[in-house]
Amino acid sequence: MSNAINDLSFLIGKWQTSGNVLTTADSPAITINGTDSYAWVSGGQFILHTVDVLMGDNQVELVEVIGYDKESNKFIMYAFDSEGQHNTMFATSDAPNELSITDENMRSFLNAKNDGKTMTALWERSDDSINWLPWMDMHFTKIS
Secondary structure, eight states: OOHHHHTTGGGOEEEEEEEEEOOOSSSOOEEEEEEEEEEEETTTTEEEEEEEEEETTEEEEEEEEEEEETTTTEEEEEEEETTSOEEEEEEEOOSTTEEEEEOSSEEEEEEEETTTTEEEEEEEEOSSSSSOEEEEEEEEEEOO
16 A cells, blocks of 8 residues: 555544534525445555435435545545536645645545544635635544
C-alpha cells in the first residue's frame, strides 16, 4: 500500500451516518440517516467510499474513489451520485485521524474520535470561495 493512503486507514469500515443539512433562509433543516462504507481496493492503492442515506425523504447513493496525487501532495476524491452528478475534491490529512476536504464551493473537516469508533464532520458551502456558511453537521459511528 502507498504510505500516504495509509493515513486514511481510520476510515476503513462501515459507519452509521446521521446528521442534518442545516437551516438556511431559503430552506428548513433536513435530517440525514444511513450508512457510509470505506474499503481498500486495487491492492490497497485506493479507497472505495459508498454512501447510502436518506436526506429527508430522498434516497441518495454515492460512489467515491479516493487516491493520492503525488504531484499536489493531496488526496484526490472522485465522486459520482445517484442523480448522475460528479465532483472532484481534494483532501489533506495533517494529523492522525483527521481529514480536511475542499473544492471550490464546499469544504469539510472530518475528525475520528474514541479510538476510531466515531467521527464528526462539519461541511461548509460558499458561492465565492471566500465567504463560507455552515451546510451539514454529520456524525458517524463505526458498526463494522
